[in-house]
Amino acid sequence: MLHPRPPRGAVRHSPIASVVLTGAEVDSIAGLLVLREQHAFALYASQATLAVLAGNPIFGVLRPALVPRRALTMEMPVELADAEGVPLGLRLRAFPVPGKPPLFAEGTKPDDPDQAIGLQVSAAGGPALFFIPGCAAMTPALREALRGAACVLFDGTLWRDDEMLRCGAGTKTGQRMGHMSISGPEGTLAAFADLGVRRRILIHLNNTNPVLLTDSPEHAAVRAAGWEVAEDGMEIRL
Amino acid sequence: MLHPRPPRGAVRHSPIASVVLTGAEVDSIAGLLVLREQHAFALYASQATLAVLAGNPIFGVLRPALVPRRALTMEMPVELADAEGVPLGLRLRAFPVPGKPPLFAEGTKPDDPDQAIGLQVSAAGGPALFFIPGCAAMTPALREALRGAACVLFDGTLWRDDEMLRCGAGTKTGQRMGHMSISGPEGTLAAFADLGVRRRILIHLNNTNPVLLTDSPEHAAVRAAGWEVAEDGMEIRL
Numbered sequence: 001m002l003h004p005r006p007p008r009g010a011v012r013h014s015p016i017a018s019v020v021l022t023g024a025e026v027d028s029i030a031g032l033l034v035l036r037e038q039h040a041f042a043l044y045a046s047q048a049t050l051a052v053l054a055g056n057p058i059f060g061v062l063r064p065a066l067v068p069r070r071a072l073t074m075e076m077p078v079e080l081a082d083a084e085g086v087p088l089g090l091r092l093r094a095f096p097v098p099g100k101p102p103l104f105a106e107g108t109k110p111d112d113p114d115q116a117i118g119l120q121v122s123a124a125g126g127p128a129l130f131f132i133p134g135c136a137a138m139t140p141a142l143r144e145a146l147r148g149a150a151c152v153l154f155d156g157t158l159w160r161d162d163e164m165l166r167c168g169a170g171t172k173t174g175q176r177m178g179h180m181s182i183s184g185p186e187g188t189l190a191a192f193a194d195l196g197v198r199r200r201i202l203i204h205l206n207n208t209n210p211v212l213l214t215d216s217p218e219h220a221a222v223r224a225a226g227w228e229v230a231e232d233g234m235e236i237r238l
Numbered sequence: 239m240l241h242p243r244p245p246r247g248a249v250r251h252s253p254i255a256s257v258v259l260t261g262a263e264v265d266s267i268a269g270l271l272v273l274r275e276q277h278a279f280a281l282y283a284s285q286a287t288l289a290v291l292a293g294n295p296i297f298g299v300l301r302p303a304l305v306p307r308r309a310l311t312m313e314m315p316v317e318l319a320d321a322e323g324v325p326l327g328l329r330l331r332a333f334p335v336p337g338k339p340p341l342f343a344e345g346t347k348p349d350d351p352d353q354a355i356g357l358q359v360s361a362a363g364g365p366a367l368f369f370i371p372g373c374a375a376m377t378p379a380l381r382e383a384l385r386g387a388a389c390v391l392f393d394g395t396l397w398r399d400d401e402m403l404r405c406g407a408g409t410k411t412g413q414r415m416g417h418m419s420i421s422g423p424e425g426t427l428a429a430f431a432d433l434g435v436r437r438r439i440l441i442h443l444n445n446t447n448p449v450l451l452t453d454s455p456e457h458a459a460v461r462a463a464g465w466e467v468a469e470d471g472m473e474i475r476l
Contacts, residue, residue: 030268033268034268038408057290057294057343058296060341060342104297104298105298170276
């Protein structure tokens with residue numbers, strides 16, 4: 001979430017007013033360590049994710065005095081605010097999605113239901129955008145939440161569950177990693193077919209995913225099903 | 239340290255055969271989290287630095303079975319090897335330098351003398367390169383170790399101790415951060431003036447350092463004193 005009116009004249013500056021985490025996997029949280037030092041922003045995450053951060057002293061580089069950590073209560077809408085509590089004009093609702101704890105934290109504690117979450121974001125009175133970068137399965141509750149949405153950014157990690165094994169890039173299935181696949185009868189294309197979501201955008205694509213190749217049949221299939229594939233620098237207007 | 243003969247034919251590959259850490263500050267260790275997953279390499283560091291890694295479960299992304307952690311004993315030369323123990327043809331000597339614990343770990347434990355280290359690296363029978371990215375002061379022992387060296391890469395963080403305060407970029411002095419300055423009677427240029435080091439290269443320059451501006455008087459001063467300024471992609475032949 002960017003600051004709507006960044007202060008001017010500062011020698012050092014970052015427009016980032018708040019950060020919302022959807023999980024504690026390393027690809028979600030390592031970026032916190034390369035943000036500008038001594039920059040104030042508000043950090044929102046589930047209790048489960050905040051517990052992972054608290055268990056790793058290195059995240060102390062985000063000084064508590066500058067970077068307040070705010071726990072998201074599932075299903076409870078919150079008005080996003082910057083570090084000083086100034087509202088950003090965005091309403092956020094977090095909700096649990098099927099997932100798993102981060103790989104590096106597996107086995108260290110009982111699974112928590114809020115390890116992976118989805119986000120619903122909207123500006124005052126405007127349409128909602130859903131952000132769900134990791135999701136292990138479509139549930140009835142999720143289906144109803146997404147029905148008719150203006151825009152959904154959704155887990156596009158793998159085309160098929162055994163993709164990494166087939167191309168020799170790894171030993172894990174998508175299910176083992178907490179991701180549903182795009183294809184197949186239980187896949188994302190099928191799950192969204194009758195949901196009436198206006199814009200559907202695949203995000204978080206693994207580099208083994210053939211959908212990334214714009215001349216592949218898999219890319220053609222997602223386009224034909226009404227999906228877009230996210231790219232760096234993409235801007236979305238609702 | 240790169241693998242001399244990378245294996246061929248792998249779908250995924252990294253030429254990195256070993257990594258040697260000179261400290262546990264976030265700018266030294268956060269990069270470990272963005273290395274290719276499931277890639278085997280050997281990780282060398284002081285006991286103090288390995289203790290910081292062990293205290294942060296997130297570094298479990300480097301699986302112990304793939305990334306052995308090897309403690310460096312100060313002043314004890316070691317033949318660098320990859321994860322499987324295959325020698326890389328490089329001899330390494332680690333030695334303590336004046337420094338401090340990482341900012342995020344300050345106050346949590348007694349200071350350890352090996353929080354900041356320097357490295358001496360050489361190929362069989364060849365000249366030595368010294369790598370010292372952080373150093374709070376020149377000591378008599380360090381002076382004698384460096385005398386007549388073929389090449390020294392040295393802490394060039396700040397031009398002057400109060401540089402960050404003067405330009406409004408921060409509240410800390412160089413000494414507070416564990417860095418000696420380039421200029422001044424106790425500075426790096428003065429300390430190396432009579433050491434007879436063949437190549438002297440400034441590294442780890444802060445973005446407030448006027449030496450980075452090639453048309454600055456400070457840049458001219460370091461060049462006149464026989465120093466080079468490191469740049470991305472630099473190759474050094476001894």
